[in-house]
Amino acid sequence: MTSAVTTIKDVAALAGVSPATASRVLSGNPATSKESRERVVAAASELDFHPNAQARALRSTRTNVIGLLLSDVRNPFFADLAHAAEQAALAEGFVTLLGNANENMEQQDRYLDTFISQRVDGVIAAPQGEGSSSLQSLLDRGVPTVFVDRTVDGINVPSVTTDSARGIRQAVEHLLGQGHTRVGYIAGPQTTSTGRERLRSFSAAAQEAGLSTDPDLTYFGDFRSASGSAGAQQLLALPEPPTALLAADSPMAVGALATLNSMGIRIGQDMAVIAFDDIEWFSLLETPLTVISNDVEAMGRASVRLLLDVIGGGRPESIVLPSELIVRASSAGPHH
């Protein structure tokens, strides 16, 4: 332990001004003389003064911290989202407190409670479930909140989401054009809005296009790779297996690819594969993967912009970003 940390009083004393004046200088208040400014800045630098954020926040009811609640940092989509949001927030002077819900309601609530106790200036959340008491507490307190990627039914906060319907319809039409009529769908968890919306979009598009609506062609995964493997296994074991696979996110697609590779099924030839979410690596595979892409960077930036607007007292409109099919070799091969 070293001696007590330097405070604004020490800075003020060294500069020969009052703590009030030192505070004004250090927070950029223009009501300060040039001489005060110079002396305070010099003293602060001399003493290596780092203002106590707790004391500042307690008094000013502003923390310059935002809470970012994600479901799984190891999912590249969320890692990219975290990166984009964090960089955008930093540029605006906010640091990011990361909450990793780990696709788990209890951990989600724990982080939301932490965000409340930490008195974050705002929250960006990719929520799951129906909306818990912790989420309700957050909103009841009027903590500025925006949803990103996912939403909660019946909770009306601004959001940045992807219109998955468009990309999924393109994917279905593309597969139909290649002669596929039995398409296996590896769905996300129905406790998430994206899991529900993508399944709904797929079912609607499949029906419109005249694909098989055999319910056995849908497998319910959990957005993690192991469930993608299990899903592919189950779908391939059907009496009449699908000739194409569509996975509702990238980790499940990876899991499905693993199953296919281990079974010696050639991707793009024996089985078409399409993944929701574009991630760098998919285009680098020996058989590059056809994907439904969404703009993660834009989502991250937009969510920060919306949140700052809400913090500033605005009531911004929600933003819906487009999705789009990018055809690569995994679905382009000749068939039947």
Place this chain on the structure above:
Amino acid sequence: MTSAVTTIKDVAALAGVSPATASRVLSGNPATSKESRERVVAAASELDFHPNAQARALRSTRTNVIGLLLSDVRNPFFADLAHAAEQAALAEGFVTLLGNANENMEQQDRYLDTFISQRVDGVIAAPQGEGSSSLQSLLDRGVPTVFVDRTVDGINVPSVTTDSARGIRQAVEHLLGQGHTRVGYIAGPQTTSTGRERLRSFSAAAQEAGLSTDPDLTYFGDFRSASGSAGAQQLLALPEPPTALLAADSPMAVGALATLNSMGIRIGQDMAVIAFDDIEWFSLLETPLTVISNDVEAMGRASVRLLLDVIGGGRPESIVLPSELIVRASSAGPHH
């Protein structure tokens, strides 16, 4: 805006006790009567009381927040590390403030300064560079700090690192056994301890094994995929190109794979490829990738354990985890 937030005074008033007693109950102080406990807990729940973490921290000089400084969340190695550390910290009652240095010294310093101002209880850092004034400030203040994955020369704090020499030697011997004598090495930035140590290990192992020591066979990347692509391109353009490639981290390996695929070079047949860092996906490629694996989970958990020890006043020994070659198809093919 809703009305003022409820404070411990409100809870105390509703429970019919003093704020001091309410505080004792809520912080688990055993010097409380059963009746007080029941009434305070009921009142807190009734009012949906969330204690102000700032006020608590200001008074008690404890925040229950740790700062985690990483170089790039989008690098799967660091995403896994973040996940492991965050989960381990959460289990011990700490939340994690994530700083993403973005392989950039300025951002690293900005987050370190933020950690100081936020008065985090401790810092886990994967640092780069020589050690900046911000890092020095952190240590001068006695903020408990441990390094993970990377270290800074001359700064003596407990660390959790990987012994890369062992895995790299195994890789070199394995390649030699396959008949390779010209191995291209895509190095990490020499501003990081891992970048330096892995290059040193490779050079030593290559010399011992009698591989070519042609300096043109080393390309200096920056741990990001684009530099892996550029590195592969430059190495393949040599008058006498290598027959095997070793990349010092996974994003650079991905970049190199992209170059090879786009040039029509068959991995594992025309060119052997080995990556440092094992990540799930590498084993799922059509040609599964040979890797030098390290245990990210263990690193994350160990770094939290060490940090808690330091916070508790201990002086723990640094931990060095092993690395190990895992041979897969990308380096197992027949040659020449």
Place this chain on the structure above:
DNA sequence: CTGAAAGCGCTTACAG
């Protein structure tokens, strides 16, 4: 086991 009082380190009306 309990309460009154002081204080953590800032910021901000208020008065000049």
Place this chain on the structure above:
DNA sequence: CTGAAAGCGCTTACAG
């Protein structure tokens, strides 16, 4: 432009 004073919401010796 400046300073003295109050107060943000907790916790913690202190005295009982």
